[in-house]
Amino acid sequence: MEREPVLHPRLRVLNRGAIVLGPGKADLLEGIKETGSISEAAAELGMSYMRAWTLIRTMNTAFREPLVLTVRGGEARGGATLSEIGERILSTYREMENLSLSATAEKWKALRKLLRQPAGGGDLFDRR
């Protein structure tokens, strides 16, 4: 758990009332990219395999082409990879998060100064 004040820009893309991309879906895409497996990515995120598939189905139907491709193999649940559009969408999403953080950095600095000091009398900066 982060103890220092932190700003999370949780970007949510809605289309026709549905959340088609957001922090959870982006993390799932990243997990699949890293592990090559839907079940491993889901497990890392503490998400059920069924839940992961629901998110994938939402993304795959919301965009012009599927973001996640499954590879049927010898394994019980096969492997999975991101398609070209999936990679592009994930990197665009991460870029947007970074742009959001940079753009708000100055205001965030002012806002965090208004937070109460820790009970221990420490200051806002981590001096470890």
Place this chain on the structure above:
Amino acid sequence: MEREPVLHPRLRVLNRGAIVLGPGKADLLEGIKETGSISEAAAELGMSYMRAWTLIRTMNTAFREPLVLTVRGGEARGGATLSEIGERILSTYREMENLSLSATAEKWKALRKLLRQPAGGGDLFDRR
């Protein structure tokens, strides 16, 4: 319900593991500012009075001074206003949302082009 694709930057401020400011709390502050009443603001947001008070308590203790001030009056539940710091925090939060939207506008334009076209064959722009 918005039918056109929309990007929502949901900025979340975490401090010592707790969400001390986010979209729901900001909307509650705005409702109190507009209505001068916690119960009216809560009702507008479809939130229980108890829930609204929980959010207010979290904000009031997280920042250096209370954001919401209650005014005891003749009414059953009295009135409420934003303190100076409450007004400042709300306006800073809204500014950060706008900065986030501006900073991500170009990438968002590219991302929304990757969304599937509506079934009706319409395009991405609302022509009504």
